[in-house]
Amino acid sequence: MMTITLLDLSAYLGLIAVGAVTVNVLLGTLMVFRYSPVRSWPHRRFNYFALHNWTGYVALFFAMVHPLTLLMSKTPRFRVIDLIYPVHSPQQPFENTLGAVALYIVVLLVVTSYLRIRLGRHLWKAFHFSVYVGAIALFWHSLMTDPSLKPSPIDWLDGGKVFVESCTAIIVVTATLRYRRSRQKAAQAQQKTRKTAMYPS
Secondary structure: OOOOOHHHHHHHHHHHHHHHHHHHHHHHHHHHOOOOOOOOOOOOOOOHHHHHHHHHHHHHHHHHHHHHHHHHOOOOOOOHHHHHOHHHOOOOHHHHHHHHHHHHHHHHHHHHHHOHHHHOHHHHHHHHOOHHHHHHHHHHHHHHOOOOOOOOOOOOOOHHHHHHHHHHHHHHHHHHHHHHHHHHHHHHHHHHHHHHHHOOO
């Protein structure tokens, strides 16, 4: 009979957060490319903007619950301060600090998304690009942290690690596509400006 320890539970909750962030970034990329579910698959009306928001809420929830389970663990013993400011946490402080950074960025993204109308498009968009910084911190934390919180060699073929590796590859591809898209839009805007300067109305 398989038993799940608190550390296992914490790891699983963290993986759900990783998956939610990955889906959130994917949906955000679809929005950048103005993907239409009516013209393309699944050829029906589908509010993926709402799903994009909900994946953010799911990511925030599981990213917060993930470290809270460690408070119930007796070995190693974590305190509240070790979760809020894990620089001196009992195990893997650097990786845990990156995890905390990722959590704080997710909080920032969810709060600013809720206030995006008040903040204005440009300021909100500037905050929103921090999702990639948060993703780097989150995936580094997930890849380099040992699930048992012991100084053991990383098993790159472990199921959880393979899942995070796959999510990392997806994020890299989508980030590259978004960067190329932004470069194309900037080039088109520059070309339009030049034409306007050459042929003023």
